Amino acid sequence: MKKLATVLLSVLVIMLFATGALAVKANAAPAKITVDAAAKKQPAVTFDHAAHGKLTKCETCHHTQKGLAGTSADEVKKCSSCHLTPEKAETPKISEMSMTKNPYHISCIKCHKDSKNAKAPTKCVDCHKK
Numbered sequence: 780m781k782k783l784a785t786v787l788l789s790v791l792v793i794m795l796f797a798t799g800a801l802a803v804k805a806n807a808a809p810a811k812i813t814v815d816a817a818a819k820k821q822p823a824v825t826f827d828h829a830a831h832g833k834l835t836k837c838e839t840c841h842h843t844q845k846g847l848a849g850t851s852a853d854e855v856k857k858c859s860s861c862h863l864t865p866e867k868a869e870t871p872k873i874s875e876m877s878m879t880k881n882p883y884h885i886s887c888i889k890c891h892k893d894s895k896n897a898k899a900p901t902k903c904v905d906c907h908k909k
């Protein structure tokens with residue numbers, strides 16, 4: 780009787796996994812991302828997040844969190860949670876137009892320039908598409 784119960788329980792667990800009910804939320808990183816938390820003067824910026832995840836480590840961008848690959852979305856902090864209204868005045872702000880005071884301008888454009896890849900945008904209109 781105990782054995783049968785164990786078998787039935789195992790079957791149930793396998794079925795739940797197969798239907799995704801118990802599936803671990805691995806690699807929940809979105810494929811495409813639109814960054815628009817501050818968009819006022821310029822149109823929102825959309826980029827291929829999955830492709831960037833293959834170009835470099837997650838923590839190159841998500842610099843406050845190590846070992847992100849395979850974790851679920853709710854464990855990943857948005858840049859905007861710290862960079863929209865930063866605690867310290869010297870922390871870069873995503874509402875800044877300046878190339879040296881906006882965290883995205885600092886990190887995204889630096890890598891694009893360094894990559895010398897023609898498909899990596901450095902002009903305003905190539906990121907802020909109308």
Ligand code: HEC
Binds near residue numbers: 817883902907
């Ligand atoms: C590599 C992509 C990229 C390039 C190139 C770029 N930006 Fe941005 N910029 C961003 C991202 C991402 C944000 C954050 C947008 C948000 O959070 O709404 C941003 C934010 C801004 C903001 C503040 C948000 C707003 O809409 O008011 C301004 C202003 C801005 N950029 C102006 C510029 C100007 C001017 C240039 C060209 C000299 C430029 N950007 C080039 C990616 C880029």
Ligand code: HEC
Binds near residue numbers: 857859
């Ligand atoms: C080129 C920079 C970059 C790389 C590399 C990158 N991300 Fe992101 N990721 C972003 C940006 C920008 C956002 C949007 C944050 C925001 O809206 O404030 C984001 C958002 C996310 C979100 C959604 C967070 C939310 O609550 O909406 C998850 C999950 C995530 N990233 C996981 C990952 C994982 C896992 C990796 C590595 C496999 C990775 N990212 C690599 C830049 C990057």
Ligand code: HEC
Binds near residue numbers: 843856859861862870
């Ligand atoms: C938990 C809060 C937090 C999160 C989330 C966060 N940052 Fe930051 N970031 C900071 C603080 C604080 C600083 C300034 C102090 C420092 O350099 O650590 C900073 C600094 C930076 C800098 C400046 C580094 C330099 O060399 O000048 C860049 C660029 C940056 N962040 C980009 C990002 C991007 C892109 C994301 C999202 C993918 C992100 N940050 C998420 C808190 C955060």
Ligand code: HEC
Binds near residue numbers: 824828883
């Ligand atoms: C590690 C270097 C690196 C970083 C950091 C990086 N990029 Fe890129 N990005 C590239 C390269 C290389 C390409 C060209 C990819 C190809 O060959 O198609 C690219 C292409 C792009 C493109 C055009 C293709 C697409 O994805 O839609 C956009 C838009 C873009 N990046 C936005 C961003 C934004 C916004 C950030 C910051 C949140 C960022 N990138 C950070 C290296 C980087």
